[in-house]
Amino acid sequence: MDYKSAGVDIDAGHEVVNRIRGLAQGTFTPGVLSDIGSFGGLFHMQAAGASDPVLVASADGVGTKLKVAFMLNRHTTIGEDLVNHCVNDILVQGARPLFFLDYLATGRLSPDIAVDIVDGLARACKANGCALLGGETAEMPGFYANREYDLAGFIVGVVERPLVLTGDRIRVGDALIGLPSTGLHTNGYSLARRIAFDTLMLGIHDHIPELGVGIGEALLRPHRSYLNPVLPLVRDGLINGMAHITGGGLTDNVPRVLPEGTSARIDRSSWEVPALFTWLVRRGDVPDADAWRTFNMGIGMVLAVPAQQVNHVLERLSEAGESEGAVIGEIVSGDRSVQYVGH
Known part of the structure; x- marks a missing residue:
């Protein structure tokens, strides 16, 4: 042999x-x-x-x-x-x-x-x-x-x-700017696959009218990088902290950068959750809290920015091609958790 x-x-x-x-x-x-x-x-x-x-x-x-x-x-x-x-x-x-x-x-x-x-x-x-x-x-x-x-x-x-950003600069009153994801990125696939292929018994090429593409295409969209629009803001001292929204969603990832005595209040009505997520939640009958702790729900990166710099940061992001960045919440007093408001 x-x-x-x-x-x-x-x-x-x-x-x-x-x-x-x-x-x-x-x-x-x-x-x-x-x-x-x-x-x-x-x-x-x-x-x-x-x-x-x-x-x-x-x-x-x-x-x-x-x-x-x-x-x-x-x-x-x-x-x-x-x-x-x-x-x-x-x-x-x-x-x-x-x-x-x-x-x-x-x-x-x-x-x-x-x-x-x-x-x-x-x-x-x-x-x-x-x-x-x-x-x-x-x-x-x-x-x-x-x-x-x-x-x-x-x-x-x-x-x-x-x-170096550790989150220690984050203060009550800072605005939270959300940058859009391109899909599930690289998290939540065990649940998404169970819904699509085990529960709904879809084929990988089956077309989903709500999504406008096949289910495989929708799920395989690449995880995007935020480096080019965000790094110049870091170098200019315009960001107090950041959270990459991966496994655990907004619920678990934003608190990872919050200092003691603060929480994040996030307004869920401040952006439109992409169709892929609403489809998965509806067809999988996913409980609301689980959905927001499993999927990124359309936000891939969160920036904590001093309130007086918000408009400047949004302008800089737009000039860098990141025109869909939006204020999605603020830093408030609390116990290092996420407080959701809005629908």
């Missing part, structure tokens, strides 16, 4: 590395000192141009959104989901990304699928000014089903120490 007969194709792994090398090299920034295929990725911090740098690191995955990609047999946007999620996670602390690494584990390695995934990673890294520094591809037969995989990402960014 040999390794290939046991389910691991080393030659396929080499093919993947050769095919993705160019994709990764296209993301390299001046700080990158190593090439794809090295045992470790090298990055020269002086190239980051920070005088008092603080490194910010995060790791995440895509969750069961992968199941939708498997069902559609479409793998070109999963990498975007992962990079943008990680970029947003460090952005809330004021950081810009420096480099990214990925971990791809699969049962039987398909070079075509792997290249599609890395193409998405590279595309998003380039859009965010982030180097795809390296990664790992693991072929694990018997552990993952054929043509299925798991994907995780690791990001490192930098922020000048005086600009």
